[in-house]
Amino acid sequence: MTANTYDLIVLGSGPGGYVAAIRAAQLGQKVAIVERERLGGICLNWGCIPTKALLRTSEIYHYMTHAEAFGLSAGTPAFDLKAVVERSRKVANQLNSGVKGLMKKNKVTVVEGEGRLAAATRVVVTKDGQTTELSAKNVIIATGARAREHPAAKADGKLIWTYRHAMTPEVMPKKLLVIGSGAIGIEFASFYSDMGAKVTVVEMLDRILPVEDAEISAFVEKQLTKQGLTIRTRASVEALEPGSDEVKATIKGADGNTVTETFDRVIVAIGIVPNTENLGLEALGVKMTRGHIDTDPYGRTNVAGLWAIGDVAGAPWLAHKASHEGVVAAEAIAGFKGAHPMDKSNIPGCTYSRPQVASVGLTEEKAKEAGHKVKVGKFPFIGNGKAIALGEPEGFVKTVFDADTGELLGAHMVGAEVTELIQGYVIARQLETTEEDLMHTVFPHPTLSEMMHESVLDAFGRALHY
Known part of the structure; x- marks a missing residue:
């Protein structure tokens, strides 16, 4: 050569x-x-x-x-x-x-x-x-x-940001608009909210984190709202008008009515x-x-x-x-x-917001659409000793099984450190593990991973601690 x-x-x-x-x-x-x-x-x-x-x-x-x-x-x-x-x-x-x-x-x-x-x-x-x-x-x-631009206005790096600009802010916005509620949008919304910004999230679909299980999405929305974020679903940003140091956003709600609000900065997270x-x-x-x-x-x-x-x-x-x-x-x-x-089908997804979200495989809805008769198990963080000791009692683990074969069709988690926990279920799916294998597995105590075991047990009416 x-x-x-x-x-x-x-x-x-x-x-x-x-x-x-x-x-x-x-x-x-x-x-x-x-x-x-x-x-x-x-x-x-x-x-x-x-x-x-x-x-x-x-x-x-x-x-x-x-x-x-x-x-x-x-x-x-x-x-x-x-x-x-x-x-x-x-x-x-x-x-x-x-x-x-x-x-x-x-x-x-x-x-x-x-x-x-x-x-x-x-x-x-x-x-x-x-x-x-x-x-x-x-x-x-x-x-x-690369980041998809919003049709209403091009990102300028000063007032209207893509993810790149949002990572290197020169000032901390007091009032922030995040357009899009996928993993990137929700992560930035969570970061800026925890750092003190008043955050509004606008999502065109009927729920945030739309690729996740519906129960997970609903839980995250509830938690973010409790933290002080404003979540607007089935809504769209019709216009963005940059000023000297602020942006006027015209937002169309689910009812078809529009309102105009002023924000210090706008993050556009509507895909790639x-x-x-x-x-x-x-x-x-x-x-x-x-x-x-x-x-x-x-x-x-x-x-x-x-x-x-x-x-x-x-x-x-x-x-x-x-x-x-x-x-x-x-x-x-x-x-x-x-x-x-x-x-x-075995690629896990993770969102590193507060609370964290992690999943692999089919949601409950998708499993049913695919023709599976399902058994669903759930276990809450409040029932786990390690979660309570950490001061993180909010969240749950959800598992979806084929009722006839015991195949693990999907696993969905929300709460502290679930982005680390999900790999256990990823390996289980890769090895084509059944509910029996997971039930017979010994999980260490006290750990958050015990909730994974309990969720499996719950799917078959055998949960021990809740």
Whole structure:
């Protein structure tokens, strides 16, 4: 091979791209990865990781303001917004450096610049007006996605924010509007509310967190409302009028009437747009659906030698889904004997708000729609000793089983640390565990995980502690 010839070229170094590059290198492939911004992509630099750093700050601040509930006194809590943001950026930068180290360790060539497909297996990279042509036997497109703009007004970074702007605020808004109530919208709503902002959330659908189980959504709405947030479902923002240091928002309610309110800042969290423009896909005849690249369960497109993974290849738009797709594609490309197709039904979803939300598999409604006769179990946090000791008695665990076979169809949780607990049910589904296996499993005491056991028992009328 010449210097610019590879077994695999990966376009994009997010959690899908860099993981695909590492796995391919482990399997003996000569790999190059092309990145136009920063290694680690949106998730590491502007998404998953820095937002969790911010949410950790707001969690601690919440505990500080409620110290007396734990028999503690902390004076009058305060925060330095600049320091809060700096900590978040330091966390992202640390992990960015870690990805650089991983590329070097695995002998992956990093090519900086913007890549475009000249052919299915040829990539032209442009940086500072200079071009470099790379060729490979296979190319993986892992270019990710970006925030969808609101039709009423374009994000300006000052008054109207996307997630990027919301992570680096120069001032803490006193009154904040969040448009959209998916995981990103609810996480930012939770963060800013805990830091003292008066938050309003507007959602077009009939409930917040619409992909979650209906009971979970209802519980989260109740808790957020109790915390002081205003939740407006079946509503839409018809107009946004930026002023000198405020935004007037015209909001249409479920009854069809409109009201105009003024906010300090607005966060737009209404979904994503795949980064498929200017890649040369159309000229190659790559099949796409609503801008997302169509693939088979291994990541293959309809064009030989061309693969796609992550957000650019469709829902669910989650970092861990992208990483697993990267492994699947790399193994298929290398002819690895253990290569397996992607199974999206076992991908967990997590929302790191207060309270946290986590789920895997089918909701109760979807299970019934699929024709299952179901048995549903639930167990509340208030019935768990560890939850009470933590001062976190609000929440519940819900499990959905096939009544005839005992198959775990889905699991849904809301409350403290459920984003860590959900993996137990993910493993159970991956191993095709039945209710009997879970019932016979010994869970440690005292832990929050005991609620997982009790929820299973409850589905079959055998709960012990509630």
